Every structure is written in C-alpha cells, then in structure tokens.
Amino acid sequence: MDIWVQLISALDSTLRLATPLILCAMAGLFSERSGIVDIGLEGKMLAGAFAAAATTAVTGSVWLGLITAMAVSIAMALLHGFACITHKGDQVVSGLAINILAAGLSVALGIAWFHRGGQTPALASEERFRPLSFPFSDVVADWPIIGTLYSDLLSGHNLLVYLAFLAVPLTYAMVYKTRFGLRLRAVGENPQAVDTAGISVAWLRYRAVIMAGLLCGLAGAYLSIALGAGFVRDMSAGKGYIALAALIFGKWRPVPAMFACLLFGFLEALSTRLQGVDLPIVGQIEVQFMQALPYVLTVILLAGFIGRAVAPKAIGVPYNKDRA
Amino acid sequence: MSRRAKLPIWADVALIPLINVTLAFLAAGVVVAMIGENPLDAVEVLVRGAFGYDEAVGYTLYYTTNFIFTGLAVAVAFHAGLFNIGGEGQAYIGGLGVGLVCLALDHLMPWWLLLPVAIGAGMLFGAAWAFIPGYLQAYRGSHVVITTIMFNFIASALMVYLLVNVLIKPGQMAPETRDIADGATLPMMHELFAGLGIKITQTPLNISLFVALLASFLVWVLIWRTRWGYAIRMIGHNESAAVYSGINPKRMVVVAMAISGSLAGLVAINEVMGAQQRIVLDFVAGSGFTGIAVALMGRNHPVGIILASLLFGALFQGGAELAFEFSSITRDLVVVIQGLVILFCGALAYMMRGPLERLFGLFERQSQGGN
DSSP: OOOHHHHHHHHHHHHHHHHHHHHHHHHHHHHHHOOOOTTTTHHHHHHHHHHHHHHHHHHHHHHHHHHHHHHHHEEEHHHHHHHIIIIOOHHHHHHHHHHHHHHHHHHHHHHHHHHHHOOOOOOOOGOOOOOOOTTTHHHTTTTTTHIIIIIISSOOOHHHHHHHHHHHHHHHHHHHHHHHHHHEEEEEEHHHHHHTTOOOOOHHHHHHHHHHHHHHHHHHIIIIIIIIISOOTTTTHHHHHHHHHHOOOOOOOHHHHHHHHHHHHHHHHHHHHHHHOOOOTOOOOOHHHHHHHHHHHHHHHHTTSSSOOOOTTEEEEEEEEOTO | OOOOOOOOOHHHIIHHHHHHHHHHHHHHHHHHHHTTTTHHHHHHHHHHHHSSHHHHHHHHHHHHHHHHHHHHHHHHHHHOOOOOOOHHHHHHHHHHHHHHHHHHTTTSSSSHHHHHHHHHHHHHHHHHHHHHHHHHHHOOOOOOOHHHHHHHHHHHHHHHHHIISSSTTTTTTOOOOOOOOGSSSOOHHHHHHHHTTOOOOOOBBTTTHHHHHHHHHHHHHHHHHHHHHHHHHHHHHHHHHHHHOOOOOOOHHHHHHHHHHHHHHHHHHIIIISSSSSSTTTTTTTHHHHHHHHHHTTTOOOHHHHHHHHHHHHHHHHHHHHHHHHHOOOTTTHHHHHHHHHHHHITTTTTTTTHHHHHHHHHHHHHHHOO
C-alpha cells in the first residue's frame, strides 16, 4: 500500500513537471513542422514567466498575467520570425539570441522595476492559478484505488495543467486534420511546392511561430503564477531544451512527444524521490545521472540507435523565392 | 529607384558589421533608458570600470582570455559550416583534463614543465567532448547543434557528480578539488610585473593571455595556410565541390569539431591552472556562449575575435562596475548586450544588406547620370 501511495505521488508530480514540457514541445512542434528550428523555446518561456509574474504582481490579476505572458512570448517569436523568415537569418543563431536576451532582460528589468535582486514580489495564493477539484472528488476519495487515482492524481491540479494536456489533441487536430495543418506540414517538407500552389510560405511560417509563442507563453505563466509564486532568475532552468529533446524524442509528433515529456517529467520526479534511497540490485542512483538521462537518451535516439528520428526536410533552410 | 548595386568589399567586410554592432548597442541604450538611467552615463561608467585603473585592466584582460579561446572554438566550427553551441561543455570537460593532470603532477614538476602537459590534456578532453557530436553528425546523421546542446547538460551533470562524489577535497563542504600546489600554477601577471620592478594590483590575469594570443595566431595559420584549413573552409562553402576535389567531408566535420572543442578546452588553462588554481563548479560561467557572440562579431577571423573578446572582456568587467554606480543596473545588462550582438551580428546579419545595396545603387546611378 505504501508503494501505491508513493507511486501515485510520483505520478502526481510527473503531471506537474511535464506540464511546461508539453506546452513547449507543442510550441516547438508548430514551429519545426513549418521548417523553422526553434531552440528559443527556453527564452520565450522564461520571458513569459517574467511577464506573467510582473503583471500579476502589479495588477493582482492572473488573467492579465497570463495574457501578458502570451503577448511577450509571441513578440519574441515574431522577432525570431523577423530574423529567420523575413531576413533569412540563421535560425539557430536567432534562437540562441532569444534565449540569451530573455535571460538578461528578465533579470535586468526585474531588478530595475522591483529591486529584489531579479525576483518579482511573492504572489498571494489568490494571485495564482489554484488547484481545481473535480466534482465528487471528496466523495470518491475513500474508495480503494479509483479514489486515489481520481482524487489525488487526476483532480487537484491547476487550470494550466489541464490546458497542457488539452493542447496535445488540439495540436494533433490542427496539424493533421485541418487545411492549415496540411499546409504547415507541407511547408516544412517542401516549401517550393507550397509556393507554387500560390500559398505564402512566409505567412504560413509566421503563423507557426506565433502559435509557438502563444504556447511558450502559457508554459512561462505556468512556471511563475501557477506552479511557483513569482519569478525567480533563470526559473526555466533548461526545461525549454528538455522540451526540445522530447519533441525530437517523439519524432516531431504530438502524442509521442507528449509521452516523451511525461517520461522526462517522471525521471525528474523520481530523481528527487530516489535521493539517498538504496534500490535492490542497482543500489543508490545518483541525482545527476537521472538529470542527464533525458539528454543522453535523446543523443542516443538521434544517433539512430533506438529507432530513427527524421526531422522535417526543409528545417533550418530559409526559403528563397528567387532561387526556387 | 530600387536598382541595387553590388557592394564594394569594404562595405561587406567593415561597414555592415559596424552598422550591426552599432544597432546592437543602440538597442542596449534603449534598454538602459527603459530602466530609467542615462545610457551615456552608463557608457562612461562602463569604460572607466573596464580601463580606468590597472586592476580594471587586469580583470578585463582576464575575461578577454576566456573569450578568445571560446571565440576561436566557435569560429573554427563556423568555417566548416558547423555551429558548435557546445563550447560551454567542452571547456568544462577540458577543465577536468587540466585539473586531473595538474593534481597528479603538481608535486613533481614546475609550472613551465606542467603547462604543455596541461594544455595537451585540456585540448584532448575538450576535443573528445566535441568529437562525439562531430562523429554523430558525420556518420549517424544527428544534428551537431542539438547534440552539442545536450552535451552541455551532460557535461554539467557529470562534473557536478565528479566534484561532489569523487574529486572533492576530503573534509570540506564546497564541491571543489584541493588547491594545485604553489609552484605548479601559472604565474600571475602581477607577479611577473613585480619581478620587473613594476607594482600592479593583484588580479586573476595570468600568462594564459599569451597562450590565447598564440592560439589565435595558430588558428590563423591553420585556417588560411594549411591543407586542413583549406578543406575545412571548403566543406563550409560548398560541400559537393569539396567532394569533387577529393576531400572527405565526413572526416573533416569530425576534425573541425575536434579542433573546435580543443580550443574551448583551453579555457581551463586560464581558469583551473591560472585564476582558480583548482576545479570549481561552473568555472566556465557562460564563456562558451559569449564565444558565439565574439565569433559572430569578429567575423570568424582571429584578429576580429581578439578585438571582439576585448570588447566583451571590457563589458564584463565594466558591467560589474555598473552595479556600484547605479542602483538599478547590474551585470545582467551585459547579458542583454550579448544577446543583442548575437541577434544583430548573427541572426539579422543580412538585414542591412538590402537597403545598403539600394543606397549604393542610387549613388551609382547619380554618378553615371552626371557623366
């Protein structure tokens, strides 16, 4: 029974930890399926986190915070688009610039505006997205197995967690079941063909990066005004890169990418729980090993040792109409 | 009106980069103004803080040393058409090589005997950490950008593990190795000057600055005067042409990455054998990423890289001074500037080309009309 409780609590934190990863992975999916490399997930999320916490601290409204986070993140995505789509700049360089800019600006502006060494003021509980209880969760709670599953695992998360899991089928539907999605995938594989069909490559890709900005903004808001209670310097802590790894791990597909996020989230949840615990056979597992595991797995996958991850064909190549 | 002229070489090599750097600093000025300070005052404090007195100059040059190494590392990869984001991890692992050699041999030999061994070890470890992504790109088709990003994180986890569990000096809390013995660390610049009878303030600046300058020269020789350099530039420019001229691009990708990583590994000479005199957590402190800005700004040429490193060294040292003078500006502003430089000199490098071509076209037509 104790193991069951432990497992439920580990899975519970897996959901929490996977939420920003899923949002960012879906963001990266839109961008990369359109042919735009997005290593700027990290920066957009961080900027979103800062914008959300700063706005909520000043206005007291989580909704304004959420909207500002999305707006700021979209603005950074548009900058990425301006550099890579309009001016055909290097997509990796541009993404890196966005990450570094966000890391610098969030702290520089935070110190100037709030004078707390880069943190934003701590938010009271009504200034955050609070846990939502599912109907009847307190009634069902005492039932064996189903009770813990329903009341402890599924119920009791904040809105953005559910939104993240909703984003997966929505992304799937948009990418695979709509005309926009068909064109999006086409522009990432063969932009010439899309252009010949009389559809604007640039506008399609701009829409894709805007979607990426919106989702990263949600992920940022989740970090600072749902999971946390305010902005802390570098609070994204490499999650954007893990999400990128998960996207590749899921071979640029929504549902597999979500499972990769859950796997990486589970590893993170385990790493804190297994600290100093002696396991049978393997003994103690080092925290650092668990932390490095997502990256190691992604490298091995990319090298083609477990399955094959094939990127969209036109990824990273600016589209040049004249030379088509 | 919209006729475009071909840009003269000087405009391409000097004018466009200059415009881009200017734009980056103008944007930084806007950020300072947003914060509510006067940008010109900030520049004055920055310059004074970076060059105003001998201690400041010492720190500026100490930072410069790191950036030269990482800038060269990024540049060599760029010449081969590869983007090495992994300088951070390669320098960190290079520190493991330098540190292990120094800790093993520091009681056996003086610094001048140890230095070549340590350089070899740092370069070897750095090269190994870049070799794997290079090999995977060349032979297994995984992209070097993604792999080097992953390797940065893996390096960081590995070093934390080693410092906390293996290399830590027994009986202390901080995850650091023991100090390298006195005679085995690099001479500090203030000690050298004291030997010459000139007294300067103590700073972490040490003789690895000369190693950095030597490395810059050797990189110039490598890229523009050797067979390997030619092959590296060729696969960067036109891979299929390289194949027809008998170059094996896969092999050269691996070679270029290994050289790139070995240069990043040299950061550890400055930090581990010089400034810190032991392996500490996170001694690379972002130099690997600054190297990207430096290489972009210095147009991948060693002379440009030295100048850009000096500028960033000044920004890092002067940036520390900003925090004393202004209550609302800290060194994080330098990170912003770094991001802006990468944005304007890297991602938006072609932005000014179109307008400039039109401008030159306008002049051309006018002078033709005059005749």
